[in-house]
Amino acid sequence: MSVGYKSIQWTKTKLIYDVILIAAIALYVYLFITVSAKLGAEMNIPPVGNAVRIRAYGSAAFVLLHVILSIGPLCRLNDKFLPLLFNRRHMGVTMFVLASIHAAKTLNLYHAAGNLDPIVSLFVGNTEYFNLAAFPFETCGIVALLIFFMMAATSHDFWLTNLTAPIWKALHMGVYAAYALLVGHVTLGALQSHRDPLLTVAVGIGMVWVVGLHLAAALQEAKLDRQSLAVGDADATGFVETGVTVGDIVENRAKIVTISGERVAIFKYDGKIAAVSNVCQHQNGPLGEGKIVDGCITCPWHGYQYLPENGASPPPFTEKIPTFDVRLEGDRIFVKAIPHPAGTTVEPAQIPQSSVG
Amino acid sequence: MNPDSPRDDFYRHYAPMPKSYRRFLLVLIPILFLGILAIAAFLPNIHSQLNTGKIQGRQTFEGLLVAEPVPHIIVPRPGNTENGDGFSRYVLSAGNKAGVSQKVLDLAGQWVSMKGLVVSRNQYSMVVGPTAEAIATPEGVTIVNPTDSTDNTSPSEPEPTEAIASPEDVESDSTDATSPSDDSEPAEAIETPKSITIDPTAGISLGEFELEGEILDGKCYPGVMKPGRGKVHRACAIRCISGGIPAVFIVQNDRGESLYFLLEDTEGKAVNDRVLPLVGDRIKISGEVMQYDDMLVVKADPDTYARM
Structure with a gap:
C-alpha cells in the first residue's frame, strides 16, 4: 500500500525474491555459455562469444516469460503460488532487460559495422512481409520488445494509479500479444535455422504449458462463477438473495457472489456480515479470496487492506472500494444489488447469536 | 474449516510467511532451479552453433x-x-x-x-x-x-x-x-x-551444372557466426555482401560435403548487389563451373538465379 511514491518499497521478502531471481538467471546464462564452450572444445572449436551470448540471453528471456505467464493461472489454481505473484513486476522488468541485451547484442553482431545504420539495416535487411516462410522474424521480436518496454516503463504503482487499474491491466495484457509475437519470432527465426526437431518440440511444450494452464484456470473460474450466481431477483427493496448462508462462510473469510454481473465479497467477522466489491482498487485482485487481518479485508495479491464497514483503507492510505447493504433473514444473506459509492460507511448486518457458525 | 488450521494460512509479503507456504516454496524453488539447470544444459546441444569454421x-x-x-x-x-x-x-x-x-x-x-x-x-x-x-x-x-x-x-x-x-x-x-x-x-x-x-584468368571449364544451395557472405559463414547461414543470418549476410564481401554459394554434394563456389556474371564481374534478395534462401543456379586453381566459380547471369 502506498501513500507517497517510492521507486521500490523494499521488504525482506522482496529482497529474497530478487536475489533468487537474479541467481537463477545468472546460473542459466553461465551454464548455457559454459556448456556451449565445452561442446565446442570437444570438436576443437574455440568458443564463439557473442553468438552464444545472444542465444543465452534470448532463451533466458523466453523461458522467464513462460514462468511469468504461468504465475497468474497457477495462483488461480492453488493459492500457495501467491508468493511468486506479489513481485511479478520485478520478474517482468528483469525479462525486459534480458530481451534488451539479446536485441542489443544481435544488433551489434548482425547489423553493425556495415554500410547502413544498424537500426535501418534491421528493418530493410529482410522485407518479405507477405511470405510466411521468409517473413522477417526480427520484426516480431522488435514489436514484442516494444510491448515489454511499455510494460516495464509503466510497471510502477505511479502509473497504475494514474492510468487507473482497468486501463493499466489492459495495457499489461499486451504480454499475451508479446508472447504470441515471440513464438513467431522463434518459430520463423531460430527454428528455421537450427534444424534439430527437439528445439521445435521444446517451443511446442512451452506453448502447450502456457495455453493449458490458462484454460485450466479459466475453466475453474467459470465453474466458480456459475456456483457464485445469486439465487434470486431483487425484491421491492432492491435486495437479492445471495444463496449464501452465514454458516457457509468461515470466520474472517468471505464468499463471492455474482449479482447483476458484479462480483461481491461477503465477509464474516466479529459476529457481523459485510459486503464489498470483490475488486481490489490496486490491481483488481480478488478481495473475496482474501482474509480479514487486523480488522481489515486484506487482498491476497499484494496485501492491500480495506475496512469492511466502509471499504476504505485505514489512514493514511487512501484506496477505497464500493460497499453494499446487507440484510439477514435467519441464516440467509441478502445483499442490495446497487452498491454504495466507494468508501461509503454501511452498517454491517449483525449475526443473531443462534446463527454464529 | 478451523480458521487457525494451515488451510486457512494467509500470505502477505510484508508479514512473516505462514509455515504451509514456506514448506511449499522449499519444494518449489529447488524444482525451478533444477528445471533451469536442465534447460540451460540441454538447449546448447540442440542449437546448430557448432561447425568447423x-x-x-x-x-x-x-x-x-x-x-x-x-x-x-x-x-x-x-x-x-x-x-x-x-x-x-x-x-x-x-x-x-x-x-x-x-x-x-x-x-x-x-x-x-x-x-x-x-x-x-x-x-x-x-x-x-x-x-x-x-x-x-x-x-x-x-x-x-x-x-x-x-x-x-x-x-x-x-x-x-x-x-x-x-x-x-x-x-x-x-x-x-x-x-x-x-x-x-x-x-x-x-x-x-x-x-x-x-595467369589469373586461366581457368578450366568443368562444364554446365545446375546447382542447388544458398548464397552467403564469404566471411561470417566460415568465421565468427555460427551457424552463419540460414534465415537468422540473412540480414548479416546481406549487409556483408552489399558492403563488398564476396558472395559464396554453398552447395552440398550427395555425400553431404559442402562445396564452395564464388559467383561471377557472364562478363566475369562480381554479382554482389544483384543477389541481395536471394541471400540466405535455397536457390538454384545454372551455369558454367570454372576452376581457377583451387577456387571454384559459377559463371551465370544473376537474373537467372531462381529461388526454390
Whole structure:
C-alpha cells in the first residue's frame, strides 16, 4: 500500500525474491555459455562469444516469460503460488532487460559495422512481409520488445494509479500479444535455422504449458462463477438473495457472489456480515479470496487492506472500494444489488447469536 | 474449516510467511532451479552453433593480388607442384562488413606481401582485413593477364631472396596446427618454385551444372557466426555482401560435403548487389563451373538465379 511514491518499497521478502531471481538467471546464462564452450572444445572449436551470448540471453528471456505467464493461472489454481505473484513486476522488468541485451547484442553482431545504420539495416535487411516462410522474424521480436518496454516503463504503482487499474491491466495484457509475437519470432527465426526437431518440440511444450494452464484456470473460474450466481431477483427493496448462508462462510473469510454481473465479497467477522466489491482498487485482485487481518479485508495479491464497514483503507492510505447493504433473514444473506459509492460507511448486518457458525 | 488450521494460512509479503507456504516454496524453488539447470544444459546441444569454421590467426602471404571476379590473392604452393595445382587462392575482405580496402585493391595485378586474419571452413579460406605492400615479383615467376593496367610480366628484378611464405609459418595465434587449406605443408618444405607462370584468368571449364544451395557472405559463414547461414543470418549476410564481401554459394554434394563456389556474371564481374534478395534462401543456379586453381566459380547471369 502506498501513500507517497517510492521507486521500490523494499521488504525482506522482496529482497529474497530478487536475489533468487537474479541467481537463477545468472546460473542459466553461465551454464548455457559454459556448456556451449565445452561442446565446442570437444570438436576443437574455440568458443564463439557473442553468438552464444545472444542465444543465452534470448532463451533466458523466453523461458522467464513462460514462468511469468504461468504465475497468474497457477495462483488461480492453488493459492500457495501467491508468493511468486506479489513481485511479478520485478520478474517482468528483469525479462525486459534480458530481451534488451539479446536485441542489443544481435544488433551489434548482425547489423553493425556495415554500410547502413544498424537500426535501418534491421528493418530493410529482410522485407518479405507477405511470405510466411521468409517473413522477417526480427520484426516480431522488435514489436514484442516494444510491448515489454511499455510494460516495464509503466510497471510502477505511479502509473497504475494514474492510468487507473482497468486501463493499466489492459495495457499489461499486451504480454499475451508479446508472447504470441515471440513464438513467431522463434518459430520463423531460430527454428528455421537450427534444424534439430527437439528445439521445435521444446517451443511446442512451452506453448502447450502456457495455453493449458490458462484454460485450466479459466475453466475453474467459470465453474466458480456459475456456483457464485445469486439465487434470486431483487425484491421491492432492491435486495437479492445471495444463496449464501452465514454458516457457509468461515470466520474472517468471505464468499463471492455474482449479482447483476458484479462480483461481491461477503465477509464474516466479529459476529457481523459485510459486503464489498470483490475488486481490489490496486490491481483488481480478488478481495473475496482474501482474509480479514487486523480488522481489515486484506487482498491476497499484494496485501492491500480495506475496512469492511466502509471499504476504505485505514489512514493514511487512501484506496477505497464500493460497499453494499446487507440484510439477514435467519441464516440467509441478502445483499442490495446497487452498491454504495466507494468508501461509503454501511452498517454491517449483525449475526443473531443462534446463527454464529 | 478451523480458521487457525494451515488451510486457512494467509500470505502477505510484508508479514512473516505462514509455515504451509514456506514448506511449499522449499519444494518449489529447488524444482525451478533444477528445471533451469536442465534447460540451460540441454538447449546448447540442440542449437546448430557448432561447425568447423575457425579463425586461424594472422598470417602472411606473398603472391599475386587479383581484383576480379572477386578480390583474392594467388599464392604459389610450396614444394614440387609441377604435377598438381600450383597455387592456392584466398578470397579477401575487410575486417567489418565491407570489401577489402581500396588501398589493397589498388595493388591488384602486382606481387604483394600481405598480412591478414585467416578464417576458414573446410577447404574454403578467406583473408580478413589484410594489409599489403607491393614487392618485387620473385625470379622465375611470369605473370600473364594480370587483370589491371600494370605490366608485371617477369622476369622481374632478382631482388627477393626470401622464400614465399606458406600460410602457417608466421604469427599464427591458433593453437591448431591445421593450415587454412588442406594442401599446406610444414614450413621447412618450402622451396621457391624454379619457374612458374601465373595467369589469373586461366581457368578450366568443368562444364554446365545446375546447382542447388544458398548464397552467403564469404566471411561470417566460415568465421565468427555460427551457424552463419540460414534465415537468422540473412540480414548479416546481406549487409556483408552489399558492403563488398564476396558472395559464396554453398552447395552440398550427395555425400553431404559442402562445396564452395564464388559467383561471377557472364562478363566475369562480381554479382554482389544483384543477389541481395536471394541471400540466405535455397536457390538454384545454372551455369558454367570454372576452376581457377583451387577456387571454384559459377559463371551465370544473376537474373537467372531462381529461388526454390
